[in-house]
Amino acid sequence: MSSASFSSPVVPRLRVAPSPTGDPHVGTAYMALFNLAFARQQQGVFLLRVEDTDRTRFRADSEQQLYDTLSWLGLDWDEGPDRGGPFAPYRQSERLTTYQPYVEKLIAQGHAYHCWCSPERLSAMREEQQRSKSPVTGYDRLCYGMTREERATLPGFQETPVVRMLIPDEVPLTFTDLIRGTVQAPRPDDQVILKADGFPTYHLAVVVDDHEMGVTHVVRGEEWISSTPKHLLLYRWLGLTPPVFAHMPLLRNTDKSKISKRKNPAARLTWFRERGYLPEALVNFLALLAYPPAKDADGKDVEIFSLDEFSRDFDWSKVNPVGPIFDLGKLDWLNGMYVRDLSVEELTARLIPYLQADGLFGPSPSLGEVARLKSLAALIQPRLVTLADAPDQLRPFFVPxxxxxxxxxxxxxxxxxxxxxxxxxxxxxxxxxxxxxxxxxxxxxxxxxxxxxxxxxxxxxxxxxxxxxxxxxxxxxxxxxxxxxxxxxxxxxxxxxxxxxxxxxxxxxxxxxxx
CATH class of the missing domain: 1.10.10.350 (Arc Repressor Mutant, subunit A)
Known part of the structure; x- marks a missing residue:
């Protein structure tokens, strides 16, 4: 299934939509890369949307970190909160009035209903389902068909309701995926689409925003496969044309567990900059995680390539759906190759911030210090793996x-x-x-x-x-x-x-x- 198979007169519009809940995840860059590669190849549009509806985990400084890290990697977007665009605003927290009419329409059509169950009641319900090993899991529809007054007479009532989807018995569970072909997803339960605080959940907001922003291709992690039937239902109920879906394989640790910021520092996107990896090397590495290298005239793998080269030859059919192992040894090798390809002048310029961070250089290095660094950079370049390794190697030359x-x-x-x-x-x-x-x-x-x-x-x-x-x-x-x-x-x-x-x-x- 090649990229050409999905060509159409419509200009492709793709997006990356991270949540500002802390240090950006390396998976954000991974998803952004594949979205951007296809958008550039097809002369389409790549937009950045900030999905900040999870207010319990929201961090005010995280959005700027998103801009900084993606810009550092050269994964530039055409539209976004910081750049504007024809479908602004691009922050979900600024779009709350946009979602309300869609919620009301779903309720009026009987596809959604109010639920007054308290968090305590829902927690007890889930514990009982697990204890009894019930074949039926998920919300038990206690509130379905009830008025507020009727529900208030029962235990576990909370004053402000949420809104849930009403999943039909015959919900379609298969869909076509750009990478995986025909996919079978598990049956969903009655998903909350509007929370008690008035914010939509991911499931409603992503459908509404992708529609209103003209997104034609939704490229996201495979953890969202189970949610796709819910999203397709919402598209159908609301009379909207669904996008093409592509679910990328998840990045995995060496033990094959999902890479997470809690367990692996390399899951933090800022970690790579701190450790002195070159952005072009990291982009190259992320591409190789789910995509095979090209071949040269002799049939040998070409593992070093630019973002432009990756975009030019990109083909969805070549994406490997098996979760790749996040091998930092391979990244070290790639980074070393990129370091050795830098001119001495460029390497010197890139090393200065690391020597400043280490205290070897002040805010404004002298011409003599820079000249000495240039001479030393040429010496350590053949064996340098990351830029952050340099201060320790160079310290003897900058102390009295x-x-x-x-x-x-x-x-x-x-x-x-x-x-x-x-x-x-x-x-x-x-x-x-x-x-x-x-x-x-x-x-x-x-x-x-x-x-x-x-x-x-x-x-x-x-x-x-x-x-x-x-x-x-x-x-x-x-x-x-x-x-x-x-x-x-x-x-x-x-x-x-x-x-x-x-x-x-x-x-x-x-x-x-x-x-």
């Missing part, structure tokens, strides 16, 4: 020489079995590097830049490998500890070049005094 901390495992390596006497190694290195001319004293006839990694390496190999007869790993280990305070660091000679002659010698001498 006297404040450099030698880590315990690095100091222990100096006296490890078969290790040479660190004092002798450091003395020889200090003597050799002291004799290496400083750039400021180079004669005009000499090649400029004597303090370069090539000259440093040549000098130290002559002094330590040839002069002392040491193997390189033993010869340079103490120098690495002295310069960085660590056993593992960016390339040694390049690090010395970036630090400069004075800082390098001070650090070598500082470690020598403790040996």
């Amino acid at each position: 020489d006297a404040d450099l901390v030698v880590e315990d495992d690095a100091r222990a390596s100096l006296t490890a079995k078969n290790a040479p006497d660190p004092a002798g190694v450091l003395d020889a290195a200090i003597e050799a590097l002291t004799a290496l001319p400083d750039d400021e004293n180079v004669d005009l006839g000499q090649v400029q830049g004597s303090w370069t990694h090539d000259r440093i390496e040549e000098t130290l190999r002559a002094a330590l490998v040839t002069g002392l007869g040491l193997k390189p790993k033993f010869a340079f280990g103490p120098l690495r500890v002295a310069v960085s305070g660590r056993r593992v660091s960016p390339p040694l000679f390049e690090s010395m070049e970036v630090l400069g002659r004075g800082a390098t010698l001070r650090r070598l001498q500082a470690l020598r005094t403790t040996c």
Whole structure:
């Protein structure tokens, strides 16, 4: 079933409709991506609607987080609360008067009824159904056909009613899905469509809003399959044309459980930005979770692609309906590939906020700090996985020489079995590097830049490998500890070049005094 199978003269209109109930879920970006890809391919419209009818879980700061994270990912929308559009307002809390006529119509037609049952009474009913293992679950229709006065004489009454759908005995339970073909859903119960606080539930609001906003394709998670018969009933009762439905597979943890913010920090969309993943890498990763990679001319998988490339070749028939495993190892690999593809200038610019957050840079880094960062970025780029890993790797190069901390495992390596006497190694290195001319004293006839990694390496190999007869790993280990305070660091000679002659010698001498 290809995308072309669903082409029509109508301009496709798709939407993502998150609820502002906290840190945006990564599933919001996942759904937005597939909606946007199809909308762009078909030259359609992609809109953002904020479904804020759940006032008990509403968080005022969450809406801005939605805008920030989706914009960061480049998943831009054409219409929305922040941008307006022909079907404004795009917040459900601002559309309450829109839903009331639809509720009244359903009640007048006998498709909905008032229910005065209290939450306590409903809770007791559900507990009894579970205890007795009743084959009939859901609301027991106690209020159906009653007036307020009649219901008030019975236990479990609350003054303000809700409105429930009246599900017919012969409710259709099958529907056609763009991804899954013919789908069989479970029988629904008499769903609440208007709450006691006057806010619609998701089920009514989504039908009304999708209709009024001209949404042609509803792409959402597979957890909504069970609700689709209710929605199709509402479309039919209200005389509205239903959209095309596509239910995406749910993202799953490695244990195959549904990924949730409560159990997995990676379910929070802001977590990826905090951890230093590149937005283009995350978008690429989310696409691969439910969609196969393209093939190159040799038939090999092409796993790295842009949003534009994904949109251009998008086909609903290729979406895998099986819930994908959220493998952060794959994301790390992808992110590393994207990091290595950045220019050094771009990588430097992207690293600055992480060094600021870590306290290594102030609000306005100096030109010297940025220049040093650029030199170091080129050194760590080949092994950098996420941008948030960089501050720890770069810290030795942005602290005063006297404040450099030698880590315990690095100091222990100096006296490890078969290790040479660190004092002798450091003395020889200090003597050799002291004799290496400083750039400021180079004669005009000499090649400029004597303090370069090539000259440093040549000098130290002559002094330590040839002069002392040491193997390189033993010869340079103490120098690495002295310069960085660590056993593992960016390339040694390049690090010395970036630090400069004075800082390098001070650090070598500082470690020598403790040996």
